[in-house]
Amino acid sequence: MKVLRLLFCFGLVSPFLMAQNLTKTDHQTLTWIRYYNILPISEKWAVHSEIDNRSFVNPIHENLFVIRLQGRYRIHKNIDLGAGFAYFNVNTQDPKLDPDFSIPEYRMQQDVTFIHDAARITFHNRFQLEERFFQKATKTELLNDFSFAYRFRYRLQATFDLWKKEKQSLKATLSDEIMFNFGKDNKRNTFDQNRIYTALRYHFNPNVGLELGYLKNFQRRASGVDFYDRDIIRFTFYHRINRKPRI
Template identity: 30%
Template sequence: MKFLLSLLLLACALLSPDLLLNVASAQQPRIKDYNNNGWYMYFGDHKLSDRWGVHTEVQLRRHNIIADPQQLLIRTGVNYNLTPGAMLTLGYGFIETHPYGDYPAAGTFPEQRIYQQLQLQGSLARLGLSHRYRLEQRWVRQPEASAYTYLNRARYMLKATLPFSGNTLEPGELFLAAYDEVFVGFGKNVRKNIFDQNRAYVALGYKISSGAAVELGYLKQIVQKADGVVFEHNQTLQVSLFHNLNFARSN
């Protein structure tokens, strides 16, 4: 029943992400800012032993698909495997954001971030399911500001993968992938964007080997800015490489 409810929420978000905004901001005026972006990403979870590992991640995010800078994100972390289907991560991220869109920031600004994460893996028949729960402590220095502002944010992502053939996803096979992730801000500096953003995604993937896969997909990202008035509607091309190395085999 838990998996069925999760799938229903994912399907609703993919079909109409705006439904997630109606309750929170139905009485507020909205300005919609439409953008076309491209995100080019690498993710790796590398095992050092049966329990311990490291996370590595680089994302190059571009405005106008590839022409202009949007964000650079570098993230790393320490993984601890509680069970074969549950992993904890403690990590750090650096993000540099550039002005883009019709309502841009006043200039380029940095963010330093610490995060804690629990990721659960499961399945429902042929469907692979991943639940990711993440807490973030963020230090953001706005353009022309002399000090960082501290922010808190919680995130939840449900991702589903479906192999084209067979009951499990094997090397050399194509698959479909979809996810929805919701972001919620909290704390004294949250301002008006308690609802921070939602990301709904669908993609075609190819499993290269037991530790590597690629995905080519479309992301609909809705971002509420801190003033609670401007909502970005970002149509985004996503190109992702997942490459997990297992150094524990040589220990």
């Protein structure tokens, strides 16, 4: 637990420590709109899928589009395993630039999540590894070549009920996630980013919920010198599909 606390504290203070030596920091405001689906297969197996559209606010411009699919297995009541694939279509990282093409990224991911309940709060410690394939590009066109990188992510998340009545509920979430890049193409930006997130989620019933959250994202750019400082408003529609038992 001491290691987890150190990681969490580092995630909170690392953006401010690195800001002391910044060459350039771009401040941006975005909205992330996401549909998240859960399809239980059995008591232990489930398929999770999501569609996520991310856009700049000023000026209004597409940032990227994500499709993600993963299988999850509850190996123990306190341990959850996951593996999946994601496709990213990145239009631009600068809302003032409008390229004639988008850059694809293909990503595989694996994670283990430890779940712990304490004092009516549910804690999730997620350790995730990603294998990322980026198509290379010039300023005018895509190239027939790819770069590759590993990325390690650690997220500490706390969720608890603010209000609950019959099948309806209002939940609060607070999380911090830190990410590190590894690979020969990422020597200049081992530290990738830190995300601090807080949100409220209202469940109309156990299968349908709406979440509104704020995410503070501090990310090192590929140059290894410059940074993005992003304020993000996130909307999520959660949808769990309950399979009817066979008669």
